[in-house]
Amino acid sequence: MRCVSCEGRYDGDDAGTCKQCHEDHKAKVAFLMTTHPSSFSDISLSASDDEEAAGPVPAHKAVLVSRSSVLRAMLENEMEESLSGIIKIRDVSYRTLRAFVNYLYTAEVCLDEQLACDLLVMAEIYQVQHLKNYCQKFLVSNLNLDNSLSTYTFAHQHNAKPIIDAALTLIIDNMDKLTAQEEYAELKEKDPQLVFEIYEAYLSKQVNKAAAQKGSSASYPSEYAEEC
Amino acid sequence: MRCVSCEGRYDGDDAGTCKQCHEDHKAKVAFLMTTHPSSFSDISLSASDDEEAAGPVPAHKAVLVSRSSVLRAMLENEMEESLSGIIKIRDVSYRTLRAFVNYLYTAEVCLDEQLACDLLVMAEIYQVQHLKNYCQKFLVSNLNLDNSLSTYTFAHQHNAKPIIDAALTLIIDNMDKLTAQEEYAELKEKDPQLVFEIYEAYLSKQVNKAAAQKGSSASYPSEYAEEC
Incomplete structure (x- = not known):
């Protein structure tokens, strides 16, 4: 099914609410919103x-x-x-x-x-917390190569786990480009612990990748290997 | 898909929101609820x-x-x-x-x-209006033969269109049982206009039914009719 909120496609476990219940929820939100500082x-x-x-x-x-x-x-x-x-x-x-x-x-x-x-x-x-979540989602969806290091640093300062995770994934996927950036040089000076964390995550990814490759070649079907 | 709110099954045009958006909506409602008269x-x-x-x-x-x-x-x-x-x-x-x-x-x-x-x-x-809708839905879902005439009368007094429509449908589907009720005799005395409305709706249903039957027998396949 298609979500009328985020427009993604969802099936099975990801399917949520029918149109009518969604409309009911929207009406409830509209009802509960308080007209901001009107009077009193x-x-x-x-x-x-x-x-x-x-x-x-x-x-x-x-x-x-x-x-x-x-x-x-x-x-x-x-x-x-x-x-x-x-x-x-x-x-x-x-x-x-x-x-x-x-x-x-x-x-x-x-x-x-x-x-x-x-x-x-x-x-x-x-x-x-509701506002913090909202801001976190926005910042995650706005992550890109240019802002990933600064956003990562900011997220660490404010204990924003979802942003840290998303930024780290983007960073270790683009290590070569990011280490050439000015922000990288600055971060090494200002907060070496964060740079270590990045390298450790990068290392861990490389090790897992190597293990996965080794695993898949080890389980290569032997009869097929003989044929080759 | 299955609605996680009302548990009905919905597809195509009736499909609403994915699970994540539904969770987001629920959190928004919880956030907007104001703790009732705590202080100030x-x-x-x-x-x-x-x-x-x-x-x-x-x-x-x-x-x-x-x-x-x-x-x-x-x-x-x-x-x-x-x-x-x-x-x-x-x-x-x-x-x-x-x-x-x-x-x-x-x-x-x-x-x-x-x-x-x-x-x-x-x-x-x-x-x-939001509360009126909520009560209307509840009363529609609680309609039964015993309360249909009294609920219909109540709905008329308070201009509750969804209840009027639902009660009228139930009433004209069970005219024989309802005209035997004490409430029916009382309603004839107290509000004859409402009783006329019921009979007019009943009549209209009978006429439509007869027309539909006539229509379907008119379009009866002629070759099959000859065979018979």
């Missing part, structure tokens, strides 16, 4: 570059605590943020903060590579 | 039988206005409810009100026939 806001979030931008982003404590365990702890324990009515978010641009808050209300965001990285960092800090 | 409540809803029960149901204006256009109008226009902080819900039990508010936060409710009817009425009054 009881908290604001302010970004580092607040003064240049449109001021703090209004929000509702009830929604924030429901989506993020970190924000829940901040707001329910009457810390400074809860009392002042403003949560100051450091080292985050207005654009990222706005997208982050909007995601908490709608589970939707239009990503580019920079925004995906920035939101993944925020999602990790505020423990919003 | 800024409004309450009180039921008719409030004194006997657990007091008013706490809620958040931001969620209510996002789910119901009627509640939005009440709360955004600073009507009495907004100023007093209490929305009085007339002719509704505490159990129904609690389920209604909970549905606004989670899009989930465990229905029985009575609760489905009560919530359908609330959903119509407060313009929560």
Whole structure:
């Protein structure tokens, strides 16, 4: 069958939901999306570059605590943020903060590579796993030879296992091209451990390949070998 | 393919989403569900039988206005409810009100026939179409000979087209049994228009059936007719 969401073809174990149930699910998502800060806001979030931008982003404590365990702890324990009515978010641009808050209300965001990285960092800090997964998927689908080393490094810094795995596979499949890159030279200087990890994965692949080749030639049908 | 939600079998045009996209959708729904009145409540809803029960149901204006256009109008226009902080819900039990508010936060409710009817009425009054659809589906799936006339009458009172259609089909397929019921005698007294509608639908079915039989006998193969 053909998936109406991702348009891939699926059969047997990969087949999921019929059209009607899919429509029901979509309607449920639409129903549950909360119109973002329309009115009755009881908290604001302010970004580092607040003064240049449109001021703090209004929000509702009830929604924030429901989506993020970190924000829940901040707001329910009457810390400074809860009392002042403003949560100051450091080292985050207005654009990222706005997208982050909007995601908490709608589970939707239009990503580019920079925004995906920035939101993944925020999602990790505020423990919003759903957003972290979303950013990870985007970054995996945007992997290419040019960004593989930098994405790999970034993923390691933020404990993003799916990205690490995907980037490593791409890297060890293209070792010759990547070792010629400037990023490779920089990485050797900045984080030799990561380079060792790459070489170890590459080595392991080579060994497995050699073993597989040996295995397949060992199991070569003997009668056919004689014929040859 | 087999639907993992409703377990029906679907092919071609009815096939919907692959397993992965279905899992993604489920995660999105779980993410968007708001933990119901945990804290930071800024409004309450009180039921008719409030004194006997657990007091008013706490809620958040931001969620209510996002789910119901009627509640939005009440709360955004600073009507009495907004100023007093209490929305009085007339002719509704505490159990129904609690389920209604909970549905606004989670899009989930465990229905029985009575609760489905009560919530359908609330959903119509407060313009929560998603809940109305949910109750309609439940009531259609619970139709049987015993409740078909009463459900049909109820559906007419609340403009529930899918229930009207399903009940009418069941009724005209079992006219002989249903006209013997006490509810039928009562309906003739209380709402003759509905009884006319039933007879007109029954008549129309009979006419179509006769036309179809005539059509099929008219196209009877002539050579075979001669043989006979």
